[in-house]
Amino acid sequence: MASEFIRSSSQREKFIASLLRDHYGRECSAFHTLGWDSNNFVYRVQLAPIEGTRAKFDNVQPPRQQPGTTVLPSSTNEVVARISNIEAILNEDVRVENEVAAMCLMRNALGSLDTMLVPDVFAWGRSTSETPGWIIQEFKDGVQLDKAFDNVDLATQQKIQKQIAEMFKLIQDYRLPASIVGYGGLAFAKSGEIITGPTSIPCGGPFDTLEDMYAQMMRWQLDDSKASPILNGWDEQLQKRLNHFLAEGIVPLVRNNSVARQTFVHGDLDTYNMLVDPISNRLTAILDFELSHVASPAEEYFYSLTNLGSMLAGPFDDNPDEILLRKCLLEGFDKVDTSGDRGGKINWIAARVTDHEFTQAGVLSPSEIKGCGELANLKWFLESLSPPYFHMPRWVKGHKQEFIDKEKQAIRSTIEKYLDHWGF
Numbered sequence: 085m086a087s088e089f090i091r092s093s094s095q096r097e098k099f100i101a102s103l104l105r106d107h108y109g110r111e112c113s114a115f116h117t118l119g120w121d122s123n124n125f126v127y128r129v130q131l132a133p134i135e136g137t138r139a140k141f142d143n144v145q146p147p148r149q150q151p152g153t154t155v156l157p158s159s160t161n162e163v164v165a166r167i168s169n170i171e172a173i174l175n176e177d178v179r180v181e182n183e184v185a186a187m188c189l190m191r192n193a194l195g196s197l198d199t200m201l202v203p204d205v206f207a208w209g210r211s212t213s214e215t216p217g218w219i220i221q222e223f224k225d226g227v228q229l230d231k232a233f234d235n236v237d238l239a240t241q242q243k244i245q246k247q248i249a250e251m252f253k254l255i256q257d258y259r260l261p262a263s264i265v266g267y268g269g270l271a272f273a274k275s276g277e278i279i280t281g282p283t284s285i286p287c288g289g290p291f292d293t294l295e296d297m298y299a300q301m302m303r304w305q306l307d308d309s310k311a312s313p314i315l316n317g318w319d320e321q322l323q324k325r326l327n328h329f330l331a332e333g334i335v336p337l338v339r340n341n342s343v344a345r346q347t348f349v350h351g352d353l354d355t356y357n358m359l360v361d362p363i364s365n366r367l368t369a370i371l372d373f374e375l376s377h378v379a380s381p382a383e384e385y386f387y388s389l390t391n392l393g394s395m396l397a398g399p400f401d402d403n404p405d406e407i408l409l410r411k412c413l414l415e416g417f418d419k420v421d422t423s424g425d426r427g428g429k430i431n432w433i434a435a436r437v438t439d440h441e442f443t444q445a446g447v448l449s450p451s452e453i454k455g456c457g458e459l460a461n462l463k464w465f466l467e468s469l470s471p472p473y474f475h476m477p478r479w480v481k482g483h484k485q486e487f488i489d490k491e492k493q494a495i496r497s498t499i500e501k502y503l504d505h506w507g508f
Contacts (some may be wrong), residue, residue, distance in 0.1 A: 102275025226359030393435020
């Protein structure tokens with residue numbers, strides 16, 4: 085699958101140039117890589133001036149109007165091209181379509197804001213046997229918020245956090261279209277309507293219920309553990325306990341600890357996927373929707389908001405600050421002592437301000453979402469069943485066998501703690 089094609093930057097640039105030429109008759113004049121994204125190769129592409137009159141150009145339509153796209157304006161002189169990295173551990177058959185559909189939903193959710201934060205999509209294509217998946221989308225001005233945040237004063241930080249809270253409130257409150265039934269990833273029906281589909285993180289879908297989705301995630305992770313050269317499946321004793329939990333535990337656990345309301349989940353909503361105007365300190369863009377899916381109000385807290393001090397870790401995390409943050413998120417910051425500089429990775433000032441702004445905006449916090457802590461336990465338990473880095477040759481080669489064995493044993497111990505916690 086296009087493995088050789090994507091290895092050369094010059095080949096990717098030629099591919100992008102052919103896409104813009106074929107779809108819009110536009111020529112590229114320069115390419116610049118944008119940031120670091122291990123799942124995609126992202127380019128800022130400058131377009132050459134249009135030959136002839138703009139009126140003539142505006143009458144040229146792309147070969148086919150795809151769902152989720154808008155026509156490239158003749159005044160546009162730069163775009164962003166995202167080329168899928170097929171070495172990412174994602175479902176290449178659906179990831180691009182999932183992202184474009186998710187961007188459509190996010191535009192609807194955030195439509196009341198003064199600035200549209202979601203880039204327009206001009207064209208896109210699924211991965212094929214010869215080419216990777218791709219998206220041509222609007223270029224948004226701004227700097228990555230993770231790079232700008234620490235360079236502004238606390239009052240400016242709070243101004244930005246307030247905007248994030250207002251945005252997150254709109255996402256939480258957004259009612260999905262009637263065409264979206266069940267849970268899972270996102271796709272387009274032949275009619276162009278957005279529907280549920282397989283997830284971009286491989287595990288199948290769509291699913292009738294949230295508990296069905298989690299049960300299939302566990303099946304996938306167990307099968308995936310057997311494909312890992314490090315794990316080669318878990319030992320018989322542990323596997324028996326896992327099978328018991330899968331058969332009798334996971335469905336009632338999800339059913340009893342979740343809110344049965346379909347909710348759009350960005351899946352990576354953090355400061356490195358936000359752009360901000362360095363002069364006005366206003367948000368200008370929300371990016372990277374390839375992990376987006378439909379779940380419940382709880383899940384965004386398991387995947388996102390790390391840099392803002394709002395990601396909910398598991399109860400057996402080996403970082404004491406993460407355990408303390410979990411306690412704050414589940415019980416309330418006002419009930420937990422977070423004073424003092426612990427020298428950890430958590431910005432406690434930012435975490436408390438985020439919590440304050442979320443409360444002011446009416447955002448549902450983990451402490452207000454039924455079963456959020458237990459559902460977070462399940463998320464981190466499932467990730468432990470087959471850690472992604474165990475499948476990465478570069479990670480394996482970079483560590484001695486003794487370290488790998490200790491890591492495997494530590495993960496096994498954590499899995500047992502979860503099973504003990506649930507009585508399995």
